Amino acid sequence: xxxxGGDPEAFRAEARTWLEANFPKSLKGKSVSYVEDENPxxxxxxxxxxxxxxxxxxxxxxxxxxxxxxLTPAEARVLQSEMNRIGAFNPIGGMxxxxxxxxxxxxxxxAQKQQxxxxxxxxxxxxxxxxxxxxxxxxxxSLQTKAEDKGDHxxxxxxxxxxxxxxxxxxxxxxxxxxxxxxxxxxxxxxxxMHDPGVEVRPIQLIAGASPFCETxxxxxxxxKENLVGPLNGGWTIAKRLLQHERNGIGGGGSGGGAAGIxxxxxxxxxxxxxxxxxxxxxxxxDSDVRSRVVAHEMDAKAFQLTAFRMMVEAKSNQGPSAATxxxxxxxxxxxxxxxxxxxxxxxxxxxxxxxxxxKPDELTAVRGWLGGKATTIFGGSFEIQNNIISxxxxxxxxxxxxxxx
Amino acid sequence: MAVLTEEQSMLRDAARTWTxxxxxxxAFRKMRDSGAPLGYDPAAFNEMAEMGWTGVIIPEEYGxxxxxxxxxGLVLEELGRTLTASPLLATALASASALILGGTxxxxxxxxxxxxxxxxxxxxxxxxxxxxxxxxxxLAATKSGSGYTLSGKKTFVLEGLGAALLIVSARTSGKPGDxxxxxxxxxxxGAKGVTxxxxxxxxxxxxxxxxxxxxxxxxxxxxxxxxxxWDLLEKVLDRAxxxxxxxxxxxxxxxxxTTLDYLKTRVQFGQVIGSFQALQHRAAKMFTDLELARSCVxxxxxxxxxxxxxxxxxxxxxxxxxxxxxxxxxxxMVQMHGGIGMTDAHDAGFYLKRARAAEAxxxxxxxxxxxxxxxxxx
Numbered sequence: 001x002x003x004x005g006g007d008p009e010a011f012r013a014e015a016r017t018w019l020e021a022n023f024p025k026s027l028k029g030k031s032v033s034y035v036e037d038e039n040p041x042x043x044x045x046x047x048x049x050x051x052x053x054x055x056x057x058x059x060x061x062x063x064x065x066x067x068x069x070x071l072t073p074a075e076a077r078v079l080q081s082e083m084n085r086i087g088a089f090n091p092i093g094g095m096x097x098x099x100x101x102x103x104x105x106x107x108x109x110x111a112q113k114q115q116x117x118x119x120x121x122x123x124x125x126x127x128x129x130x131x132x133x134x135x136x137x138x139x140x141x142s143l144q145t146k147a148e149d150k151g152d153h154x155x156x157x158x159x160x161x162x163x164x165x166x167x168x169x170x171x172x173x174x175x176x177x178x179x180x181x182x183x184x185x186x187x188x189x190x191x192x193x194m195h196d197p198g199v200e201v202r203p204i205q206l207i208a209g210a211s212p213f214c215e216t217x218x219x220x221x222x223x224x225k226e227n228l229v230g231p232l233n234g235g236w237t238i239a240k241r242l243l244q245h246e247r248n249g250i251g252g253g254g255s256g257g258g259a260a261g262i263x264x265x266x267x268x269x270x271x272x273x274x275x276x277x278x279x280x281x282x283x284x285x286x287d288s289d290v291r292s293r294v295v296a297h298e299m300d301a302k303a304f305q306l307t308a309f310r311m312m313v314e315a316k317s318n319q320g321p322s323a324a325t326x327x328x329x330x331x332x333x334x335x336x337x338x339x340x341x342x343x344x345x346x347x348x349x350x351x352x353x354x355x356x357x358x359x360k361p362d363e364l365t366a367v368r369g370w371l372g373g374k375a376t377t378i379f380g381g382s383f384e385i386q387n388n389i390i391s392x393x394x395x396x397x398x399x400x401x402x403x404x405x406x
Numbered sequence: 407m408a409v410l411t412e413e414q415s416m417l418r419d420a421a422r423t424w425t426x427x428x429x430x431x432x433a434f435r436k437m438r439d440s441g442a443p444l445g446y447d448p449a450a451f452n453e454m455a456e457m458g459w460t461g462v463i464i465p466e467e468y469g470x471x472x473x474x475x476x477x478x479g480l481v482l483e484e485l486g487r488t489l490t491a492s493p494l495l496a497t498a499l500a501s502a503s504a505l506i507l508g509g510t511x512x513x514x515x516x517x518x519x520x521x522x523x524x525x526x527x528x529x530x531x532x533x534x535x536x537x538x539x540x541x542x543x544x545l546a547a548t549k550s551g552s553g554y555t556l557s558g559k560k561t562f563v564l565e566g567l568g569a570a571l572l573i574v575s576a577r578t579s580g581k582p583g584d585x586x587x588x589x590x591x592x593x594x595x596g597a598k599g600v601t602x603x604x605x606x607x608x609x610x611x612x613x614x615x616x617x618x619x620x621x622x623x624x625x626x627x628x629x630x631x632x633x634x635x636w637d638l639l640e641k642v643l644d645r646a647x648x649x650x651x652x653x654x655x656x657x658x659x660x661x662x663x664t665t666l667d668y669l670k671t672r673v674q675f676g677q678v679i680g681s682f683q684a685l686q687h688r689a690a691k692m693f694t695d696l697e698l699a700r701s702c703v704x705x706x707x708x709x710x711x712x713x714x715x716x717x718x719x720x721x722x723x724x725x726x727x728x729x730x731x732x733x734x735x736x737x738x739m740v741q742m743h744g745g746i747g748m749t750d751a752h753d754a755g756f757y758l759k760r761a762r763a764a765e766a767x768x769x770x771x772x773x774x775x776x777x778x779x780x781x782x783x784x
Contacts, residue, residue, distance in 0.1 A: 307698050
């Protein structure tokens with residue numbers, strides 16, 4: 001930002017003044033999730049979304065020309081710290097900001113960027129991801145949803161699954177098959193309007209109860225040709241890039257929240273063990289076996305935090321997420337699921353409650369979080385797929401499946 | 407890798423070049439085969455001193471460069487890669503820290519310039535049993551005239567055979583296990599009544615058992631305050647542990663890289679064994695653990711440089727995590743190499759033996775997990 005001569009501290013005063021003037025006090029300490037929840041409502045929330053959307057600060061480092069904030073990474077960190085200071089939060093989010101926007105900025109045409117990026121920056125359009133299919137999970141490239149060239153449009157037929165927030169989405173960035181004779185080179189990256197005729201969304205009930213995940217069915221959906229991103233049959237490259245952004249977000253390298261916090265399993269297992277199990281005469285967790293495992297876990301969690309922080313610092317001098325984010329995804333989700341398991345265990349039968357008066361709200365949340373958290377080592381590329389990626393891309397070991405798993 | 411200053415990058419590069427060219431693992435093998443009495447090659451240590459590595463944490467007024475602990479950690483990491491045996495950790499890190507943190511002007515003047523130049527090797531003499539327990543001090547220091555008489559025995563004294571200066575933990579009051587009543591003494595290695603015996607360990611380094619029989623020292627031999635040595639000793643040990651953790655990280659990285667090379671070249675069933683997913687996922691876990699361990703080691707060294715209050719917590723985290731990682735990687739190195747990894751002609755055994763000795767030094771994983779828990783009130 002030329003106005004501030006590159007000194008992020010010079011930017012602090014402007015950020016502080018603007019936030020004080022525009023952040024509604026009634027929203028202090030609140031937050032929004034465009035992954036797990038419906039769009040938020042309320043006049044103050046709308047005003048805050050509009051103000052941040054207008055300013056472009058919901059996507060602070062995106063270019064101003066497309067509605068972003070145009071800030072340097074250092075200025076964006078100043079903005080975040082100023083928001084933290086007054087209990088403010090970023091009301092712009094979801095898959096558009098986390099995955100699709102950065103990808104479109106890299107691969108989209110000028111017209112596509114003009115059409116979609118500003119709308120994401122202003123939280124006007126909510127996006128969902130149409131990648132996985134019933135027969136294409138870890139082997140994503142075996143997807144079968146097809147898009148046929150009908151001259152002035154593509155005709156899309158098929159089924160997607162695990163469409164997070166599909167029931168609330170306006171648009172879907174979708175992988176479709178445009179050539180049956182090739183695997184990876186027969187996939188295209190297509191943008192589909194979720195309100196179009198022929199699109200049907202059904203929420204999925206999970207082991208943890210209600211979920212944001214859906215099945216999405218496409219039946220003779222007509223998609224304009226300008227909605228193709230990148231070359232025809234060139235969607236796999238774009239998809240891989242987008243998945244890097246996704247892993248970065250899940251592992252915690254991007255936003256800092258990380259998998260440990262995604263599913264609402266809060267609290268420290270050590271503190272909970274002391275309260276549910278008790279302490280010995282030296283004030284230690286009374287069950288020595290539980291204590292050993294709690295301590296080992298707390299140390300793993302600390303090591304993960306330090307690693308996420310280190311990678312953030314190191315990334316300042318590099319460009320975008322790298323293959324190294326695969327480490328963060330596995331390390332972060334492992335810590336998160338270990339934590340959830342320990343919390344359930346130390347709570348005893350209070351950690352098994354499904355519903356009812358016998359349980360405190362925190363206890364019920366922990367149970368649902370433990371079950372919901374099982375998804376973290378499956379989605380976004382399973383734990384095993386991440387290990388394949390580390391083996392192949394970072395360690396340079398040969399691909400046991402040959403080029404088909406690429 | 408932490409973001410380094412230009413000077414730190416240069417220091418790291420110099421250490422890497424020197425270890426690769428002058429002190430590869432074959433140099434350690436040669437030293438072991440020669441039965442070198444001190445457990446290291448004095449000529450190689452002289453070269454290290456000439457490059458200034460013995461003065462990295464020592465203030466400029468005492469002949470050092472005052473570059474800090476992260477910088478010295480970079481050197482130790484490179485030494486760890488090639489298993490370079492040297493007194494650098496014992497003298498230029500542990501003992502120099504003790505003098506910097508607890509020494510009088512006269513004590514610093516007497517020893518720091520000699521440590522910085524490599525002329526003198528100093529070491530800590532603090533262990534009395536098979537497990538790291540720095541508060542279990544029985545070695546007695548009794549008042550005699552204006553000074554003290556030391557009687558007792560220390561074991562697992564690193565570089566104990568050749569050290570010119572021993573920094574000895576002794577009991578001036580209380581009983582073994584008490585943190586009060588511990589006093590640190592500076593005792594010349596050649597003092598009357600000091601007997602040193604080689605403690606021949608699997609890692610072929612220069613550890614010793616040191617006996618003190620009526621050793622007379624003056625009042626000016628007390629490092630810090632009489633009876634209040636515990637806090638100083640903990641600070642010194644945390645610095646030594648963090649430096650050792652850096653060395654262990656280097657050993658673990660090299661053990662991993664050597665093993666990874668083998669996975670890419672060893673052919674069985676008509677393909678390189680690195681194409682088998684069972685081995686790939688174990689390699690991926692090791693790589694992940696190494697990245698996590700590096701974060702802990704760098705955080706601990708940085709905290710020491712910043713004199714941060716969370717030094718003890720971060721040091722125990724680093725020593726435990728890097729200990730677990732080196733333990734795993736050194737075992738996998740032997741296992742994945744198969745039969746050749748069992749032979750003395752291969753380097754895998756060196757990494758395995760050094761791993762266990764380094765793990766046990768200044769507290770193993772169990773010690774540091776418990777300490778981490780105590781610090782955090784678990």
